[in-house]
Amino acid sequence: MNMNLVTLLYLIASVCFIQALKGLSHPKNARRGNLFGMVGMALAILTTLALIAKQAPGAGSAWLLGALAIGGGLGALAAARIEMTKMPELVAAMHSLVGLAAVCIAYAVVAEPAAFMLSTTGVLPYGNRAELFIGACVGAITFSGSVIAFGKLSGKYRFRLFQGSPIVYAGQHRLNLMLALTMVGFGSLFLLSQNWLPFILMTVLAFALGVLLIIPIGGADMPVVVSMLNAYSGWAAAGIGFSLNNPMLIISGALVGSSGTILSYIMCRAMNRSFLNVLLGGVGNHPLSASHAKHIERPVKVASADDAAFMLANAESVVIVPGYGLAVARAQHALKELTSKLTAKGIQVRYAIHPVAGRMPGHMNVLLAEAEVPYEQVFEMDEINAEFGQTDVVLVLGANDIVNPAARNDPQSPISGMPILDAYRARAVIVNKRSMAAGYAGLDNELFYMNKTMMVFGDAKKVVEDIVKAVD
Template identity: 55%
Template sequence: MGENLPALLYIAASILFILALRGLSSPETSRAGNRFGMIGMAIAIATTLFVLENKGLGAWVLVALAIAIGAVPGAYIARRVPMTAMPQLVAAFHSLVGMAAVLIAWAAFLAPRAFGVGEPGHIHLQSALEMSLGAAIGAITFSGSVIAFLKLNGNMSGKPIILPARHAINLGLGLLILIFIGMMMTGEQSWTTFLWLTIASFIIGFLLIIPIGGADMPVVISMLNSYSGWAAAGIGFTLENMALIVTGALVGSSGAILSYIMCKGMNRSFISVILGGFGGEDASAGAGAEETRPVKQGSAEDAAFIMKNARKVIVVPGYGMAVAQAQHALKEMADLLKEHGVEVKYAIHPVAGRMPGHMNVLLAEAHVPYDEVFELEDINAEFRTADVAFVIGANDVTNPAAKTDKASPIYGMPVLDVENAGTVLFVKRSMASGYAGVQNELFFRDNTMMLFGDAKKMCEEIVKAL
């Protein structure tokens, strides 16, 4: 029983990880899902420590030190990070998973006896493939996640950076990576071969993400999430660690499925997403001449009067709400409207914010009832029956040009049909374009009233007026 106990515990941890994913599929069960994941990870770590029972005091000290190095700053950062910076945090964590895979692959390559994968220069064929794939995918995940972090954090422009002949360069690097993996499997297992494999993978990771525009970042986040899972699974085979294999496969497959769903939500090609070949050449098309068309501007008092006399109001939150941390003031406004007999619902676009579920988390934080929050396909038809669409900080996901302007970089992306509401109240700081760099045609519609200012302050002023 003692010999089989680690395997049984790893199976238990894997089951808890599956339950965690199941729980995270719905806001109502997301807290339970998080608990399942935390318990599963605790079991996996405890089992790993149990396996170290006969490895000596030095191994225990090293593992304890590693846990402290990861846990202390990780807990501090997670507690301190604002919700607006959550996408950057996710990208940063993805980069760490990728680098961990690279370092483990190199450890196995330099000390194959310790990992039971062969002798120096004579690594088993299967193990050579596993560590090569782990190093390659891990390096791509690391460098790609670093670029995603810099773009999301504002350290690098969110606009696409188009390199000459980038597709040819990426293809050449991809072929080089395959050649180096083949060399590793056919006996050419020198450290220079493995080094060039790693360097080529780091470079292609940078080149895959640099051309992608800010509007496509939600898809990039889910794509890198998938990459990090496959990197972990590949290294799990090298370490012969079942929990790592199962966990990596879960993360990789769920991230791929999420990427596919996000692609449908943005009218993107899934293959193009995987290869990093999207959001590039077209993304600059949104840049045009300075906008001079007039818009209808209103005040908080105007908005309060219009909404108080409405039958149905649909709220459309976006990244501007997150930046202003306006979710609590918005919830207070909605509660007051409901006291006046107004029906209030919330419409969430799949890519609103900077990562999947960004708006859902913020609304849940403000204790907005789950049954008032609807996805695009469930509520889009209701805008025709809504007296008011209250758009707070959302831009690209409400742009009618996505349905009419074939020259627009967001053409074909499913958007919320807010223009069909009786009145559109649009809360925005200025007339600046959204993250995609495209001017929103909704601003200039006859039934749109612009409410310029900070989203939180505007909601608070509307509350006072109500």
């Protein structure tokens, strides 16, 4: 295949990826964005297949087609079987594979430079060695870090490393710094000598560093971690793209890396976290003070599903705040039915989405889209916060920290300054939770104890279904 044609096709695929990101920025354009992404990836894969078929006909093409069939089949099977609540851990698993692929390619290039047309003598140029060093390190950190994130998100495994609570110990950050500096030292030795030993040791340290960077990050920061690892996987792909002289990998990797970094920063602001702290494994995180960590038993107003139905049916405006509890209960379809009933009665119903609700950016948007909730009913935090003061009833389903007024009213609170949904400003609030357990931040929620708030305890799906039955 003519290289000019290959470059043109890669450029078209890159434009498709850019259009995909643009489309995915809003739910109304998400389908079109996905379509652009699929077209771009298909074009990139087919172009690469044609290029390899020309350069390595026969066995090389057969191996590649076999790998594509196996990988594509496993990916399709996983996507078909995955539950919506498990989507964040699937994303983490995919990131780990991208990182591992970057490491494998780096080792292949070091082993056979001639096969990648980088050197006929076996000696790699210094620029390529630097690119391989960066790609392998970032890929290894992405792989091991994503494996830990997968385990923390899954919650199935008994290994201490996979527990949702942070793992912290004395000298943790000094150890991370020593490992990072040693890793860079071995990378420099590889850069100067192209010897295998420093390259292998550098990779081992990068794998270890990925684990140590993620274990001190608790479940509350997992949405940021998923986004951050997404950025890492993009930078790893871009680094390897330079080594392979592949513009497609460079452009797509840079797109993923930059967009993931920007998203991580936005999410850190939404969670009142320092971006640098999360990036470096929780440096500077402060434990809860005793006064904030202690749970104080206080009376709350407990109501039934019938009480909630009466309030909702007699309201003029309702705002629904979905949280992870909604996802766990898979209550989105029952909620859509409730919304339809209320809308039919002439009640204005809207959904308020916090940037970090759930376990992944856009988690709640995906759940509502699965239930075919109209896009015009779904509003982001900045769009709807000013409307809570004129809202009759707010229905909070499985959300906690994102509606805690302590973020606004208590300067001493660990979440002080964190942007929240102003549900507490509504005339009445209905909160559905399984229990009075604290959220990821480990704090009591002042909203639950307000006179205007009613607590309806139970599984979100069962509660919403009972409310649907009780609405006249």
